[in-house]
Amino acid sequence: MTDQRDLASLRAEIDKLDDELIALLKKRQALVQEASVCKSAHKDAAYSQAREAFLLHDRAQKAAAAGLPPGLIEDLLRRLLRESYKGVGPSAYACLKPSDRPLVIVGGRGAMGKLFASYFERSGYKVAIIDANDWDKSPAILAQALAVFISVPIACTKEVIAKVAPLLPPDCVLCDFTSVKAPMVQSMLEHYSGPVLGLHPMFGPDIRSMVKQVIVCVGGRNEEQGKFILEQFAQWGANVCKCSPQAHDQAMSIIQALRHFTTYCYGRFLSEIAPDLKEILALSSPIYRLELEMVGRLFAQDPKLYADIIMSSQQNIDLIAQYLQTLQPEFALISARDKAAFKRNFEQTRAYFGDYAAKFLRDSGALLAKVQDERVGT
Amino acid sequence: MTDQRDLASLRAEIDKLDDELIALLKKRQALVQEASVCKSAHKDAAYSQAREAFLLHDRAQKAAAAGLPPGLIEDLLRRLLRESYKGVGPSAYACLKPSDRPLVIVGGRGAMGKLFASYFERSGYKVAIIDANDWDKSPAILAQALAVFISVPIACTKEVIAKVAPLLPPDCVLCDFTSVKAPMVQSMLEHYSGPVLGLHPMFGPDIRSMVKQVIVCVGGRNEEQGKFILEQFAQWGANVCKCSPQAHDQAMSIIQALRHFTTYCYGRFLSEIAPDLKEILALSSPIYRLELEMVGRLFAQDPKLYADIIMSSQQNIDLIAQYLQTLQPEFALISARDKAAFKRNFEQTRAYFGDYAAKFLRDSGALLAKVQDERVGT
Numbered sequence: 068m069t070d071q072r073d074l075a076s077l078r079a080e081i082d083k084l085d086d087e088l089i090a091l092l093k094k095r096q097a098l099v100q101e102a103s104v105c106k107s108a109h110k111d112a113a114y115s116q117a118r119e120a121f122l123l124h125d126r127a128q129k130a131a132a133a134g135l136p137p138g139l140i141e142d143l144l145r146r147l148l149r150e151s152y153k154g155v156g157p158s159a160y161a162c163l164k165p166s167d168r169p170l171v172i173v174g175g176r177g178a179m180g181k182l183f184a185s186y187f188e189r190s191g192y193k194v195a196i197i198d199a200n201d202w203d204k205s206p207a208i209l210a211q212a213l214a215v216f217i218s219v220p221i222a223c224t225k226e227v228i229a230k231v232a233p234l235l236p237p238d239c240v241l242c243d244f245t246s247v248k249a250p251m252v253q254s255m256l257e258h259y260s261g262p263v264l265g266l267h268p269m270f271g272p273d274i275r276s277m278v279k280q281v282i283v284c285v286g287g288r289n290e291e292q293g294k295f296i297l298e299q300f301a302q303w304g305a306n307v308c309k310c311s312p313q314a315h316d317q318a319m320s321i322i323q324a325l326r327h328f329t330t331y332c333y334g335r336f337l338s339e340i341a342p343d344l345k346e347i348l349a350l351s352s353p354i355y356r357l358e359l360e361m362v363g364r365l366f367a368q369d370p371k372l373y374a375d376i377i378m379s380s381q382q383n384i385d386l387i388a389q390y391l392q393t394l395q396p397e398f399a400l401i402s403a404r405d406k407a408a409f410k411r412n413f414e415q416t417r418a419y420f421g422d423y424a425a426k427f428l429r430d431s432g433a434l435l436a437k438v439q440d441e442r443v444g445t
Numbered sequence: 446m447t448d449q450r451d452l453a454s455l456r457a458e459i460d461k462l463d464d465e466l467i468a469l470l471k472k473r474q475a476l477v478q479e480a481s482v483c484k485s486a487h488k489d490a491a492y493s494q495a496r497e498a499f500l501l502h503d504r505a506q507k508a509a510a511a512g513l514p515p516g517l518i519e520d521l522l523r524r525l526l527r528e529s530y531k532g533v534g535p536s537a538y539a540c541l542k543p544s545d546r547p548l549v550i551v552g553g554r555g556a557m558g559k560l561f562a563s564y565f566e567r568s569g570y571k572v573a574i575i576d577a578n579d580w581d582k583s584p585a586i587l588a589q590a591l592a593v594f595i596s597v598p599i600a601c602t603k604e605v606i607a608k609v610a611p612l613l614p615p616d617c618v619l620c621d622f623t624s625v626k627a628p629m630v631q632s633m634l635e636h637y638s639g640p641v642l643g644l645h646p647m648f649g650p651d652i653r654s655m656v657k658q659v660i661v662c663v664g665g666r667n668e669e670q671g672k673f674i675l676e677q678f679a680q681w682g683a684n685v686c687k688c689s690p691q692a693h694d695q696a697m698s699i700i701q702a703l704r705h706f707t708t709y710c711y712g713r714f715l716s717e718i719a720p721d722l723k724e725i726l727a728l729s730s731p732i733y734r735l736e737l738e739m740v741g742r743l744f745a746q747d748p749k750l751y752a753d754i755i756m757s758s759q760q761n762i763d764l765i766a767q768y769l770q771t772l773q774p775e776f777a778l779i780s781a782r783d784k785a786a787f788k789r790n791f792e793q794t795r796a797y798f799g800d801y802a803a804k805f806l807r808d809s810g811a812l813l814a815k816v817q818d819e820r821v822g823t
Contacts, residue, residue: 074487077480078496084473085504089518091469093511095462102455109452114822118456126463133471136528140467145818146520153514269730275814279822283728306822308727318725321718322733332775333707335790336768338797340699347696349686350661352647355700357812358739361732363798363805370791374784384780390714391776397710398769402762406752412713413748419716420741427741430819434735436653437815440523441808444492444657444684 092147099151103159110161114152114278114304122148138433152278152304160302162191164213164295169195171212173227174219178272179244183216186277186303206234214240214296216266221245221375225254232258240293242266246319247379248285249312256288263287264296265312267319278304285312316382323376324383325390327365331373334362353438354431470525477529481537488539492530492656492682500526516811530656530682538680540569542591542673547573549590551605552597556650557622561594564655564681584612592618592674594644599623599753603632610636618671620644624697625757626663627690634666641665642674643690645697656682663690694760701754702761703768705743709751712740731816732809 103113123141130140170187172180175196187194195212197205209215212235219227224245232255235241242264245251252265269281282305284297297307310318348356365373377383400408417424484491501519508518548565550558553574565572573590575583587593590613597605602623610633613619620642623629630643647659660683662675675685688696726734743751755761778786795802 074480074483074489077476077483081473081476081480082503084469084476085500085522086507088466088469088473088521089504089508089511089513091462091466092508092513092518092521095459095466096513098455098459098462102452102459105452105455111452116822119822122463125460126467129464130467130470133467135467135470135474136531139524139528140470142524143466143470143521144463146517146524146815149814149818150514150517269728273810279817279820281728281730304822310724310728314724315728318720318728321715321720322725322729326733326736328775328779329707329711331791331794332772333768334794334798335775336771337699338794339771340764340767341797342696342699344798344801346688346692347700350647350659350688350693350696351700352659354739355704357809358704360805360809360812361736361739363802364809366791366795366798367802367806370788371784373791374787377779378782378784378787386718387776387779389718390711391772393714393717394710394769394772397706397713398765401706401755401765404756406749406756409752409756410748413709413744413751416709416712416716417744419719420712420722420744423722424741424745427738428745431735431738431742432651433819434738434812434815436527437524438812439657440527441811442657444494444497444682 095147096150103151107159107161110163110302112302112304113160119148149276152276160186160190160299163299163302165191166213167193168211168213169193169208171195171197171208171215173197173215173217173231177218179268180216180218182272182274183218183244183268187299190299190302205231209234209239210236212236212239214242214293217241217243217245220371221247221379224251228254229258235259235261237261238292240264240296241287242293242296244268246323246376248283248315248319250380252285252287252312262289262292264290264293267315276304279306280304281306281308283307283315284309285315316380320380320383320386324379325386327373328377328387329390330362330365331377334366337362353435353442356442357435357438473525474528481529485537485539488541488680490680490682491538497526527654530654538564538568538677541677541680543569544591545571546589546591547571547586549573549575549586549593551575551593551595551609555596557646558594558596560650560652561596561622561646565677568677568680583609587612587617588614590614590617592620592671595619595621595623598749599625599757602629606632607636613637613639615639616670618642618674619665620671620674622646624701624754626661626693626697628758630663630665630690640667640670642668642671645693654682657684658682659684659686661685661693662687663693694758698758698761698764702757703764705751706755706765707768708740708743709755712744715740731813731820734820735813735816 123144126140126144131137170192172184172194174180175184176198180196184194184196195208197208209231215231215235217224217227217231224243228243232241238261240262241255241259243251243255244266246267248265248267252263255263255265264287265285267283269283274280282300284307286309300307347359351359501522504518504522509515548570550562550572552558553562554576558574562572562574573586575586587609593609593613595602595605595609602621606621610619616639618640619633619637621629621633622644624645626643626645630641633641642665643663645661647661652658660678662685664687678685725737729737
């Protein structure tokens with residue numbers, strides 16, 4: 068009985084310690100909030116790589132000295148940092164180009180348009196939104212525009228560019244957010260003679276914070292005049308990544324079109340053979356559970372979005388065709404149970420991944436441990 | 446200047462608070478360690494679902510009352526709980542069937558064999574290991590065995606079963622760890638007339654803790670006599686999941702063989718078109734980064750393991766063939782840019798996923814936020 072009481076009393080002590088933990092987190096949250104207001108007043112960016120790196124390194128050293136297990140304090144801090152990046156309140160961002168002229172978001176009532184409208188507003192810009200049904204009042208708004216962001220579905224982007232471009236003042240920066248860049252930038256350059264900036268935010272509208280999110284910039288014309296826009300993104304904590312429209316589009320054929328196609332096909336096939344998902348999940352290791360989640364999440368979203376992305380260019384379709392042609396030889400090898408050939412191919416591929424293979428194994432291992440954390444045991 | 450000093454002093458306060466946090470975690474770790482010793486003395490399992498559920502619910506309520514953001518304390522606690530599950534030290538597990546007779550692991554010098562040997566030893570069992578090169582002393586060991594676990598590569602499992610079975614005492618429980626169950630269980634039943642248990646640990650030897658890991662049990666013969674083994678697994682915190690050998694094998698064709706094949710083919714294709722991985726990663730959203738990690742991690746591992754798994758049965762190869770046949774019609778649809786047909790197929794698949802689609806979107810969203818946490822910004 069003594070020991071049993073001991074477990075109960077130990078648990079009571081843990082409970083008390085967790086109360087202290089919550090109180091400490093609350094104090095920390097208040098300090099972080101104060102710091103973000105302070106940073107905003109000084110027009111410091113929402114995110115500082117140096118501060119994050121210092122925090123992680125400093126706490127890791129102290130935690131190691133205290134005998135805590137490796138990686139623990141870093142994981143906890145990263146999770147806390149996420150909250151502090153989210154925690155920056157309304158109008159907390161510095162405005163890098165104060166102006167009476169509005170930033171105009173065409174398609175601003177879509178989820179992506181709304182997200183950027185909110186960020187620009189919280190940075191002290193005047194934001195005007197134009198949607199399909201308020202076209203009649205748009206000429207007056209566009210004539211004043213400091214910059215215009217075309218944020219409409221891919222299928223109608225060119226048409227909207229053609230409609231908007233003639234109405235802009237000559238120094239307005241014309242931007243688009245489409246996931247295909249070469250044809251859109253070309254279309255903007257053709258219809259407009261002022262500054263042009265092709266942009267592609269590499270995230271969906273459901274993000275909780277702009278910190279560390281990637282926004283690709285492929286340039287266009289007189290990019291100097293659009294510089295304040297990129298600096299404003301950086302102010303929010305985003306990573307602005309520059310490349311050519313062609314390099315962007317080629318990467319997106321791989322990153323988006325091919326990947327979405329294979330995920331879609333795998334999900335389709337599952338629905339045809341229709342295994343019991345509950346049973347499959349019960350039998351799953353963390354890695355398969357994660358992979359199944361990545362497939363299933365696609366089908367919770369808008370089919371139009373995926374159709375648009377996959378079918379947005381002939382380049383995408385050609386790449387998918389090229390991929391499909393490689394499958395039969397691989398299958399022939401499996402079917403012949405040719406383990407030696409499989410090993411050869413496998414090792415060639417490993418050579419291509421180089422140091423990334425081991426890095427990916429390590430990084431994904433850390434992530435799979437987190438999948439396991441979420442699991443409820445029996 | 447006042448404000449600038451303010452930011453510095455706020456950061457100093459945060460630093461101090463983090464020192465307190467580390468001290469608190471250290472105290473918590475010591476208490477958890479004491480509790481685990483205490484639990485071990487009482488033969489309590491390493492993992493208690495009720496305690497975990499209580500902790501998460503209780504702390505979430507307190508954190509909400511304190512005004513902390515939703516989800517934060519749960520994420521922090523899950524990460525702490527992982528450490529406490531790992532933290533159970535040597536010989537800390539209760540032994541559910543004390544005996545002078547050894548548990549024998551055939552192939553016990555392989556990584557998986559070593560893992561189970563270590564767990565059984567820390568639970569107070571006598572463990573004997575038989576490897577290829579100590580076959581001459583094995584008859585004496587096997588004649589004493591309380592249970593035998595065949596933990597050798599799939600390709601030689603049947604041969605080893607045939608060799609081991611005649612040497613066992615009639616009440617010994619014969620088990621295997623192979624990832625193909627129907628033929629292995631059949632082979633054990635044919636070669637041995639005593640208790641048989643087909644097992645499949647759904648994890649690799651690199652796990653940090655057995656807590657919440659799945660071990661599939663497909664039964665065999667006189668399962669009652671092997672019950673202590675399953676209870677011992679549960680004592681370590683593992684989830685024992687029972688199903689028929691056939692249901693297991695069908696699920697594994699999908700979970701392992703097909704998935705590994707598609708991942709392998711995608712990696713192979715990438716290595717052929719050979720995009721610059723550094724550039725691809727820079728342009729990647731968290732979801733693609735994660736997907737690329739899941740592909741690359743495969744190639745950091747042993748090709749033999751994957752060849753064995755994919756080519757382990759005709760059932761696997763037939764399933765892969767069936768999958769490949771579905772790709773051409775899907776491609777035809779993409780190629781014709783038939784968005785209506787795509788939408789129809791998409792929605793059929795969504796119906797198959799049912800409530801899981803939204804759940805997967807939610808769960809993976811939480812995980813993708815963690816991928817983003819790890820990212821270094823600019």
